[in-house]
Amino acid sequence: MHNNNNDLTLSAPLSGPVLPLHSVPDPVFASGAMGDGVAIDPLNDTLHAPCAGQVIQIARTGHAVTLRAANGAEWLLHLGLDTVELQGEGFALLVEQGQQVSAGQPLLRVDLDHVAQHCRSLISLMILTNGEHFELRHLNLSSVKVGEPLLHVSRRTDAPRPERSRADSSEQASALIRVAHRGGLHARPAALVRQTAAAFNSHSQLTFNDKSAPCTSLIALMGLGIGEQDEVRVSCQGDDCQAALQALLKTLGSALADDAHAPAPAALQVPRPASEDGVLQGVCAAPGLVCGPLVRLSAMELPEDSGQHQPESQRLALSTALEQVRGDILRTLEQARQRRDQQEQDIFNAHLGLLEDPTLLDAADAAIVQGRAATHAWSAAIAEQCQILQQLGNPLLAERANDLRDLQQRVLRALLGEAWQYQLPPGALVATQELTPSDLLQLSAQGVAGLCMAAGGATSHVAILARGKGLPCLVALGPVLLEIEGGQTVVLDADGGRLELAPDPQRIAQVQEAVAARRQRREQQRQQARDPALTRDGQPIEVAANVASSAEARDAHQGGADGVGLLRTEFLFVDRQTAPDEAEQRQAYQAVLDAMGDKPVIIRTIDVGGDKQLDYLPLPVEANPVLGLRGIRLAQARPELMDQQLRALLQVSPVQRCRVMLPMVTEVAELLHIRQRLNQLATELGLTQQPELGVMIEVPAAALMAEHLAKHADFLSIGTNDLSQYTLAMDRDHAGLAARVDALHPALLRLIAQTCSGAERHGRWVGVCGALASDPLATPVLIGLGVRELSVSPPQVGEIKDRVRQLDAAECRRLSQPLLDLPGAVAVREACARHWPLNP
Structure with missing residues (x-):
């Protein structure tokens, strides 16, 4: 909404909790080096224009867009932290550089699940990059929805302060340097370059592929499209050009510190093997460190269906199985209520609702009428709904497909009469494509020590339950996990996001000793917790x-x-x-x-x-x-x-x-x-x-x-x-x-x-x-x-x-x-x- 040529109210480009810039877990953004602005932890998958304007810059890797509003304010819209390292994976641009856009127009679509698993954080930034000409007023909101008012910006009416003369001297200095920053000269390192240059009188610029940009312009620097290890020329002119040159060379040649991975808890910090051979990298869904035999769980397979079944007998079989599963879920809910575990109650209340969903029941009944077995009719009905959820383009809805697969397995077990009990050795580490919530509860009751999934997400219901049960859990380890032979001893370091496939005896002993010591201490403390201190x-x-x-x-x-x-x-x-x-x-x-x-x-x-x-x-x-x-x-x-x-x-x-x-x-x-x-x-x-x-x-x-x-x-x-x-x-x-x-x-x-x-x-x-x-x-x-x-x-x-x-x-x-x-x-x-x- 425009009040006049200079004043502008910007709407939220994303939906989600609003964070002050200083709380963003990134020192460059948090320090304001890039400019003032706001952060949003996104709940939706599409970035919208906060105002009408022109797209003046698009990040080389598609994770950020810069808009120039009618009053001249330039806004960097940056999806996630360290997302430049994804090299464009998970991002779909909906606009082109130079395009005029209207307020609220979709600019960029993001695969939230993919990006969440592969980058440091989904927290997204909205930064005023030329703030020296504007005044910004925050509306102090705790959360917003797309299109709601978020910030107010107005052009300064006072005359700008005279700048220091940057090029009065004829002294010049230049040198070539390879850019060391991971992902190249994206927003964060570009901000550091601008900050470094601003400390000197000299005029400084970068040249790459016959294009030049002054170091004082964040947008121009990012617009050069400089990648990691690309060679650029740094040129400085002014009385302190030599000092400016050396400072800029140091900034460009020193990679940003990687603080994406926090160390494991002190109680379980033990030396890691120096070699990374035989290690699968995953995403931590529940913290912990443990070792034990790896056991693969295979998905249930149905026998061939003749398609020549009597509908009434199959209806009865399905109805009986549904009632059995409903009773199981109600018992699970009651146990969760007794433990006052609200998260578990929420998950299985949702399962109860899905079990009674008329769309599912009608689809299964229609297949039964055509002569299909209850097992295959139910599986087909679930598969159809899972496909619909996954095609909606919403990662959070797609994740709920796992809850449907959970119901699919529970009902099939009831129909087939298969005992719902995995045969597992004590302290097993379970490896599978993706676990369901009811799988996890059963495995937890059987004493598994940890969970490894080829797929899955860190925000899934299974992840929530694993954290509540204190079970270390890694997700997104990839299909290679399912090729590993079962029975071998592995180390699951969920804190470090690692599954060590061939730990030596010394490593196994270190982990066992750390885990045993912690377990013994915690149990002793628990037993004596009611005694006076x-x-x-x-x-x-x-x-x-x-x-x-x-x-x-x-x-x-x-x-x-x-x-x-x-x-x-x-x-x-x-x-x-x-x-x-x-x-x-x-x-x-x-x-x-x-x-x-x-x-x-x-x-x-x-x-x-x-x-x-x-x-x-x-x-x-x-x-x-x-x-x-x-x-x-x-x-x-x-x-x-x-x-x-x-x-x-x-x-x-x-x-x-x-x-x-x-x-x-x-x-x-x-x-x-x-x-x-x-x-x-x-x-x-x-x-x-x-x-x-x-x-x-x-x-x-x-x-x-x-x-x-x-x-x-x-x-x-x-x-x-x-x-x-x-x-x-x-x-x-x-x-x-x-x-x-x-x-x-x-x-x-x-x-x-x-x-x-x-x-x-x-x-x-x-x-x-x-x-x-x-x-x-x-x-x-x-x-x-x-x-x-x-x-x-x-x-x-x-x-x-x-x-x-x-x-x-x-x-x-x-x-x-x-x-x-x-x-x-x-x-x-x-x-x-x-x-x-x-x-x-």
Whole structure:
């Protein structure tokens, strides 16, 4: 939509969740080196034009398109990360360079499944590449659909700043260089070239195949079509031309760091063989490392069909088989409900719906009427629907064809009377074309150790179930998997995306030792998770759990948690059109208290704003939301929301087990105001008892004021995630800074120590509910500084309790103080590893 010649509102080119640019897992995009913009994690397979304009550049490998709008803004639309390496596979261009397009016109179609399996991420970018002439305003959306407003751009009305003279000097320098970047000079390396050139006065340009482009123009650089190892000439003119030339040669000749593959979890990191011979590469659908005998599963084959069957007998046979399978699915659903496994329930509820689909049943019945056997009629009906789904061009629908094949096999087994039980040796690694969800449940029950599929996707129902069962799973290994002889011992390294077909005895021993040690530790920790966590010298440490629902609280209680250290009440407020009323809130909080037996529950009041937005609570657009209206500040701006929540919390029973915690507090007055409101609301409700009231320490101001806050609060709990980013001035969601936002930084430790010291003066206890509490390397430091409660992710309760029991609190106090004087987080971690080594 045009407002005038200069202003433009751009619509979403894709549907899906919207991400701020700084959270994109790619340092070049995240740093803004290419320009400002936005990212979308796509749910659809077609890229649309966000505005009318001209296609001025198409990536050589077809994964990106650049449009110039009528107001001159140039927009790079980039599908996925590192997709240049696909060399065009999975992309279908729908426009040509130079073509005029209208707003909403399809530009590019992508095979989401193929690209997801072969590139780092599907996250797609919309970047303003000539932002120096424009102002960009974000609409701060959490998700969009194609065609919905997304960004507003307007041309700057102020005169551009005079540029430095780049070519006043007659000095020139040039040289040839082969481009080292994988995929050539696509968007990311081109942005680095532009950034490098901008640091010098000299005018610089690249020449390739008799075409030249100034290094200051991203579009022109990409338009040269330079591939990997192509030789280009770099020319610089100006008083610093030699320095500019050397910097550009270094940028062009140094490949971008490949950070696509994260290392395996530390507990299972063992040396890998140096040679890559005998290794199949796949896609990790569920993490893990395991070795064992490879067993191939073959698809069921039907006997020949004479086509001379009596329809009534075949109808009866099919009806009986369908009823049997329906009963099996209902039993599976009930078991999933008892385990509160919502994902498994969703999958098999979908199967139940497919089983009753009239299209399938009618097609099978029509074939039976023609004299076909029930087995072949059912198979043909399923095959027809699978073909239809796969021809729609939607990878997500095509993936659902696997659910239909699952029903095909289940019903055929019932018709043929075949026992649904594979003959497998203990600890087998199953290799097959593609597993179905019911196959996976059966194999899991039989004790398989891992799964390998020639096909399949990392987002399939089977992948979801495998992750839930803790079964390492590799998909997309290719048809060569099915040619491997069964019975041989292999190593499945799902974390590294590798199936090692010929591991030597040393490698097998390494993997077995790592797996056995981890299994033994986890089982011991699980058995002792309900026992108190006492240090060797008798200091009790409460190990609680961070949860977001009554179901998670129930799991935490069963897993041995000493309480809930943080209930995130946002789960009640998000993904809905209206706010929950008082009755709904009271019921939800009561359910969490009930789930925790006689254990205490800390309930954090609503913490939205910043990166958490509510559709029904429009907040003003803020230049820096994490420093804006969020946490307790929102409660001050919308007191009716806080009053409603406080009334609900006052009415839970028993109220003595409920503790209320306030987020983002920076001064005593905020705490006193809520204390006063609690008193007033309790009087209005005729209540004589109130919950304890605590403060979350997550900004430096609160840590520095801890002694004053502790005078009026019943407890303090440190949120190390926000405290880290506010203390270090680093966005914790910034991809390029993630490794440096470390809560074991000495500055953070000083704030934790000051918080504990201030609380102790008033006899208050201090907990930690941020991610640092779940880090076993940090456990002794936190205990040593005075923390008495650690609230962790529910699966880690047993592990952290086990860690506490290995420690001596007095020694922790003695060794923790010197850590505050170390130069940085790396030094602290090294010292912790020396003083309190983790189990190997």
